[in-house]
Amino acid sequence: MRDPEFRRLLWTRFAVQWAVGMYRAGLAGAVLFNPERETDPLAIAGGFAALLLPYSLVGPFAGALLDRWDRRRVLMFANLLHAVAIVVSAASVGLGASSVALFALALCAEGISRFIGSGLSASLPHVVPAGAIVSANAFATTLGSVVAVLGGGCAIGLRALFGSDDAGSASTTAFAAIGVVLAAAIATRFARGVLGPSTVDEPASAVLAVARGLADGARAAVRAPSVTAGFIALFAHRASFGASLLVTVLLMRNSFTDHGIFRAGLPGLGQMAALAGAGILIAGLLTARFIAKFGRRKVVVGALILAALAQAGLGLPMELPTVLLASFVITGAGQMLKLGVDSSIQSDVGDESRGRVFALYDTLFNITQVAAVTFAALVVPADGHSAGLLLAATAFYLLGAIGYLIAVRRTPFASASDPV
Numbered sequence: 472m473r474d475p476e477f478r479r480l481l482w483t484r485f486a487v488q489w490a491v492g493m494y495r496a497g498l499a500g501a502v503l504f505n506p507e508r509e510t511d512p513l514a515i516a517g518g519f520a521a522l523l524l525p526y527s528l529v530g531p532f533a534g535a536l537l538d539r540w541d542r543r544r545v546l547m548f549a550n551l552l553h554a555v556a557i558v559v560s561a562a563s564v565g566l567g568a569s570s571v572a573l574f575a576l577a578l579c580a581e582g583i584s585r586f587i588g589s590g591l592s593a594s595l596p597h598v599v600p601a602g603a604i605v606s607a608n609a610f611a612t613t614l615g616s617v618v619a620v621l622g623g624g625c626a627i628g629l630r631a632l633f634g635s636d637d638a639g640s641a642s643t644t645a646f647a648a649i650g651v652v653l654a655a656a657i658a659t660r661f662a663r664g665v666l667g668p669s670t671v672d673e674p675a676s677a678v679l680a681v682a683r684g685l686a687d688g689a690r691a692a693v694r695a696p697s698v699t700a701g702f703i704a705l706f707a708h709r710a711s712f713g714a715s716l717l718v719t720v721l722l723m724r725n726s727f728t729d730h731g732i733f734r735a736g737l738p739g740l741g742q743m744a745a746l747a748g749a750g751i752l753i754a755g756l757l758t759a760r761f762i763a764k765f766g767r768r769k770v771v772v773g774a775l776i777l778a779a780l781a782q783a784g785l786g787l788p789m790e791l792p793t794v795l796l797a798s799f800v801i802t803g804a805g806q807m808l809k810l811g812v813d814s815s816i817q818s819d820v821g822d823e824s825r826g827r828v829f830a831l832y833d834t835l836f837n838i839t840q841v842a843a844v845t846f847a848a849l850v851v852p853a854d855g856h857s858a859g860l861l862l863a864a865t866a867f868y869l870l871g872a873i874g875y876l877i878a879v880r881r882t883p884f885a886s887a888s889d890p891v
Contacts, residue, residue: 476598476665481611483546483657484591488615490650491584492622494557495522496741497644498577500630501564501637503724504737514570515720516848519713521574522581523837523844537586537593537826542666543658545590549583550655554648556580561648565641585833587654593826594666596817605814606759612810613755620748622650627741635737669822688827695819697767698828700878701812702835704771707871708778708805709836711864713843715786715801719743719794721855730791739791743798750803758810767811768879772872774811778804779868787861 502518537545560576568576591611599607626643633639692698720740727735734742761770778801785797812832820828851857 474598476661477607479657479660480591480594480598480666481614483654484611484615485618486650486654486657487550487584487587487591488619488650489622489625490553490557490647490654492619492624493626493647493650494560494580494584494622494644496623496626496744497630497640497647498560498564498573499740500626500635500737501640501644502570502573503720504635512717512721512848512851512853515717516844517570517574518577519717519844520841521577523841524578524581537590537830538668538823541664542590542594542668543661543663546587546594546658546661546666547655549587549590550651550658553580553583553587553651554655556583557648557651558645561641561645564644565638567637587651589826589829589833590666592813592817592829593668596822596825597665597667597669601818604817605762605810608813608817609755609759609810612813613751613806616751616755616806617748620744620751622647623744624741627737630737667822668826687824688829688831691820691824691828692831695815695828696878697815697819698812700875701767701771701808701815702832703874703878704775704871705808705812705832705836706839707775707867707874708808709840710843711778711782711867711871712801712805713840714847714860715782715797715864717844717847718786718789718851718855718857718860719798721851721853722789722791722794724855726789726854726856727791727794733791733795735791739795743795746795746799747802750799750801751806754803754806755810758807761807762811762814767815768876770807771811771875774804774807775868775872775875779865779872782861782865782868786864787858789856789858789861 499518503515556576556579560573560580563573563576592608595608595611596604625646629643629646630639633642692702723735723737723739723743727739729735733739758770765773781797781800781804785793785800816825816828816832847857847860851860
């Protein structure tokens with residue numbers, strides 16, 4: 472993995488992920504922990520929808536276009552457009568725009584970000600050998616997630632410098648544009664066509680290509696049973712994680728107080744993000760080895776069971792230290808799931824359909840998380856204390872493990888590159 476093209480793609484990902492972390496933390500501070508604004512559970516759910524729906528709204532279109540357009544050009548121009556969206560969002564925060572307006576702008580910015588993310592994932596198999604896809608994906612995705620956490624930490628630090636009001640939040644959020652402009656500059660150094668697609672299986676009409684993207688992605692996913700089974704596991708994780716995430720935000724905002732070295736409020740979310748980043752890093756270091764030793768099936772089921780145990784044993788007490796520890800374990804387990812499904816798509820789906828499958832992946836799972844957050848917002852008390860929601864999240868993890876095993880047993884296909 473010393474190929475210069477892989478390193479260039481890695482640096483592009485890092486710049487994008489840092490900007491994403493900065494933007495999200497800046498916007499979260501502007502909406503959730505701003506003394507000039509009041510926020511209830513449904514408003515918080517609206518914020519999550521703004522961050523997650525682009526995965527679903529952009530996904531069907533992104534997939535078809537990424538399998539049609541030169542991905543180098545996508546990374547260049549989409550990052551520049553993303554910079555514009557970030558600056559407009561920051562200016563709106565400074566002008567005191569309503570939460571609804573901010574969420575609409577966030578929807579645009581995150582939609583562009585999602586297009587870029589799908590392009591990075593679909594490009595990876597073009598810059599690493601086939602036998603190294605699992606480890607390269609784990610390395611790139613894991614470090615990218617850690618860099619996003621660092622970006623969020625930078626935003627918290629800048630917010631302390633600039634202030635927590637609208638003007639300070641705007642200044643903090645605007646800094647995220649630096650990362651995506653840098654990513655666009657790095658992308659210009661790729662040779663034309665080096666990131667694919669190597670073949671184009673699209674109709675002459677771009678409109679028709681976009682319209683059929685979701686259906687094509689679904690067919691390609693069904694043809695790869697390892698992908699279908701992985702989708703079931705991640706469906707359960709996204710539903711569970713969405714509900715517990717809303718509970719955690721409300722607890723941090725309205726219930727928890729500082730407890731020794733542990734902090735409530737936005738600093739507490741920063742600590743949670745740091746622990747989650749540590750979980751992601753450890754998962755990235757171990758997942759490829761675990762898959763090679765135990766097989767993807769055991770790793771996926773084990774990760775789901777581990778998340779269920781952490782949700783019940785650490786999340787359910789709803790105490791600040793245990794909630795923070797739960798974020799470490801659950802996020803690490805979720806990263807193992809994601810890396811397993813990513814590698815399935817990259818190994819078992821042809822390049823002519825890979826972008827569309829990644830788009831379908833984004834669409835289904837983020838609709839699931841938005842639905843889970845919205846449902847939770849309708850039933851959770853304002854202080855966040857809801858044992859019922861956390862028990863339901865635990866049950867979803869266990870149901871996901873059962874569903875995954877059923878799907879695997881119904882389809883005996885296994886890729887040669889997928890040890891079972």
